[in-house]
Amino acid sequence: MATDSAGQSAPLRVESSGSETILALSGTLDDAAVARCWSRALGAARTSQGPVRVDCARVDSCGGAGFALLVALAEMAEERKQSFVVDGLAPQFRSMYDGIDRSKLGQTETPQREKYGPVASVGQAVADRAAEWREETEFVGEVGVGLAGLGREPRRLRLREWWVMVEKAGTNALPIVALISFLMGMIMAFQAAMPMRQFGVDLFVVNLVALTITRELGPLMTAIVLAGRSGSAFAAEIGTMKVNEEVAALTTMGLSPVRFLAVPRVLAGIVVTPVLTVYSMAIGVAGGLAVMMLLGFPLATLMHQLSGSLRVDDVLAGLIKSFFFGAVVAGVGCLRGLQTGAGAAAVGDSTTRSVVTAIFLIVLLDAVFAVVYYQLKF
Amino acid sequence: MKEEKIIEVRRLSAGYAGRAILSDVSFDVRQGEIFIILGGSGSGKSTLLKNMIGLYPAMSGEVLIRGENMIGAVGAVRERLLRQFGVMYQGGALFGSMTLAENVALPLEECTRLPREARALLARLKLQQVGLGQFADYLPSETSGGMVKRAAVARAMALDPGILFLDEPSAGLDPITSAELDELIRALSRDYGITFVIASHELASVYAIGDRAILLENGGIAAEGSPVQLRDNPPNNYVRAFFRREPERARAA
Numbered sequence: 331m332a333t334d335s336a337g338q339s340a341p342l343r344v345e346s347s348g349s350e351t352i353l354a355l356s357g358t359l360d361d362a363a364v365a366r367c368w369s370r371a372l373g374a375a376r377t378s379q380g381p382v383r384v385d386c387a388r389v390d391s392c393g394g395a396g397f398a399l400l401v402a403l404a405e406m407a408e409e410r411k412q413s414f415v416v417d418g419l420a421p422q423f424r425s426m427y428d429g430i431d432r433s434k435l436g437q438t439e440t441p442q443r444e445k446y447g448p449v450a451s452v453g454q455a456v457a458d459r460a461a462e463w464r465e466e467t468e469f470v471g472e473v474g475v476g477l478a479g480l481g482r483e484p485r486r487l488r489l490r491e492w493w494v495m496v497e498k499a500g501t502n503a504l505p506i507v508a509l510i511s512f513l514m515g516m517i518m519a520f521q522a523a524m525p526m527r528q529f530g531v532d533l534f535v536v537n538l539v540a541l542t543i544t545r546e547l548g549p550l551m552t553a554i555v556l557a558g559r560s561g562s563a564f565a566a567e568i569g570t571m572k573v574n575e576e577v578a579a580l581t582t583m584g585l586s587p588v589r590f591l592a593v594p595r596v597l598a599g600i601v602v603t604p605v606l607t608v609y610s611m612a613i614g615v616a617g618g619l620a621v622m623m624l625l626g627f628p629l630a631t632l633m634h635q636l637s638g639s640l641r642v643d644d645v646l647a648g649l650i651k652s653f654f655f656g657a658v659v660a661g662v663g664c665l666r667g668l669q670t671g672a673g674a675a676a677v678g679d680s681t682t683r684s685v686v687t688a689i690f691l692i693v694l695l696d697a698v699f700a701v702v703y704y705q706l707k708f
Numbered sequence: 709m710k711e712e713k714i715i716e717v718r719r720l721s722a723g724y725a726g727r728a729i730l731s732d733v734s735f736d737v738r739q740g741e742i743f744i745i746l747g748g749s750g751s752g753k754s755t756l757l758k759n760m761i762g763l764y765p766a767m768s769g770e771v772l773i774r775g776e777n778m779i780g781a782v783g784a785v786r787e788r789l790l791r792q793f794g795v796m797y798q799g800g801a802l803f804g805s806m807t808l809a810e811n812v813a814l815p816l817e818e819c820t821r822l823p824r825e826a827r828a829l830l831a832r833l834k835l836q837q838v839g840l841g842q843f844a845d846y847l848p849s850e851t852s853g854g855m856v857k858r859a860a861v862a863r864a865m866a867l868d869p870g871i872l873f874l875d876e877p878s879a880g881l882d883p884i885t886s887a888e889l890d891e892l893i894r895a896l897s898r899d900y901g902i903t904f905v906i907a908s909h910e911l912a913s914v915y916a917i918g919d920r921a922i923l924l925e926n927g928g929i930a931a932e933g934s935p936v937q938l939r940d941n942p943p944n945n946y947v948r949a950f951f952r953r954e955p956e957r958a959r960a961a
Contacts, residue, residue: 360868365821393868395822398830426899434841435832441846672849673804 515617568667599660794864
């Protein structure tokens with residue numbers, strides 16, 4: 331028996347008698363065997379000068395791939411207007427082969443999908459954006475009303491669930507916030523100390539680190555970490571609830587998904603973010619001081635410098651921002667979750683969108699605060 | 709031919725988090741038959757099915773598929789075993805980002821060396837077998853629940869497995885669509901000799917297609933036999949209650 335390059339017995343022999351091309355198949359026509367002879371068989375059929383006959387007398391069994399080969403050969407012969415026969419196929423495979431309706435194989439319906447031209451797609455994009463703005467404005471309003479409602483009726487907060495949210499978004503974030511803040515303080519102190527030492531003012535590194543961390547980087551980094559770990563979690567959780575029709579269930583029970591799902595999470599964000607921010611400030615400054623001690627300054631000197639340079643206002647300036655950052659991170663997470671479409675990919679999309687939007691808004695808000703504080707000389 | 713054992717389950721115990729849901733379950737599935745796993749909600753039908761296909765690690769026991777143990781199989785043995793069966797999950801589990809034809813072609817693409825045109829043609833043939841030939845270019849979200857299940861059967865058959873596992877094929881389908889799916893299962897069993905293992909509690913469908921069935925209750929097998937025979941001659945009160953839909957008797961049993 332002939333063998334092919336892979337050393338396995340070849341399932342196909344091509345012969346010709348007169349003008350007729352005979353393709354003799356043998357053995358088990360499973361996917362592996364068909365893969366070995368597919369292009370050779372079709373090549374022989376493509377170059378045949380007369381009728382094509384497929385001899386299946388030595389075929390032991392035929393799988394789906396084998397039938398696909400026979401169908402492909404039949405189509406080829408039909409295209410080239412040559413006669414085509416399959417013979418010798420065992421009866422049970424013969425009936426399967428005859429059961430294939432080739433006339434219907436090429437008939438497929440094209441699903442109706444909306445397609446827009448360039449002008450229409452610009453219009454559609456504008457309309458989508460406008461609808462989204464409306465949705466976002468409504469969301470902000472409803473969250474505001476919901477929070478005010480909680481102020482009047484605090485008992486409506488489902489305290490046990492809310493505690494879990496606070497624990498997940500707050501307590502569980504302590505290690506990562508600590509790590510990032512400490513490293514940030516250390517790196518800043520170290521990078522600043524080298525050039526400042528040349529001018530003999532390296533003690534003022536303490537002022538630099540304390541001011542930057544409390545006013546800017548502490549609140550900013552905490553908010554970004556929260557956007558990455560809690561905002562995204564809110565979006566994924568609410569998004570999955572949307573996909574599972576749990577959000578629809580709330581609506582039909584007469585409960586507003588925004589009040590039921592978003593308001594407690596936004597409140598949790600507003601509560602935990604300032605706490606985490608103060609924590610981050612303390613650890614960041616400690617990181618800076620640690621580097622200064624390694625560089626040889628005694629702790630007493632550093633503490634004296636710190637208490638002389640850092641005012642309560644600086645901490646307050648950072649703290650005020652953090653309330654807003656917390657509301658933005660949690661709010662965006664919930665909004666994106668509620669906007670989730672259908673399917674698994676939609677949950678991924680809304681998670682991505684929640685992180686991107688939250689970080690964008692945090693940076694924007696931070697810039698606004700910088701201008702406002704400057705004008706107020708705060 | 710019908711007497712040959714294709715799957716042997718031997719003293720299988722399985723469950724979650726240390727809590728056994730099935731204990732010491734043993735039965736055989738014979739070549740070419742349509743075998744039904746019956747049981748109430750929470751009786752362990754899906755657990756049994758998922759342990760048979762190696763999705764969960766069983767606590768103890770063996771699942772022999774053509775003589776090879778599925779439980780704990782790794783590497784080449786596991787791959788060889790996986791090639792022998794296809795699975796249709798309860799919700800179809802089609803990939804939402806791919807058309808029906810792409811869903812069916814996926815296992816062909818990853819597990820065979822067939823050229824692209826062969827894979828496309830084979831996917832079309834498989835879809836035609838389940839009566840979805842003309843919907844090859846539809847996304848799962850653009851089709852109905854019954855079509856999704858049929859496409860899932862086509863995907864499960866893509867690699868010509870000898871055994872198909874179906875988890876609740878009738879769940880969520882209207883009577884006519886469910887009956888169509890039953891017809892498809894019978895046709896595939898008759899024309900291709902595929903062995904079916906089906907977890908179900910849709911009695912109408914079970915009578916129509918089942919050659920043999922086991923009824924699960926309290927972590928064990930309450931009865932074994934053909935569904936019609938179990939209905940007409942129930943061996944005990946629980947079986948009678950199950951097939952006659954009598955909750956009072958079931959509570960008493």
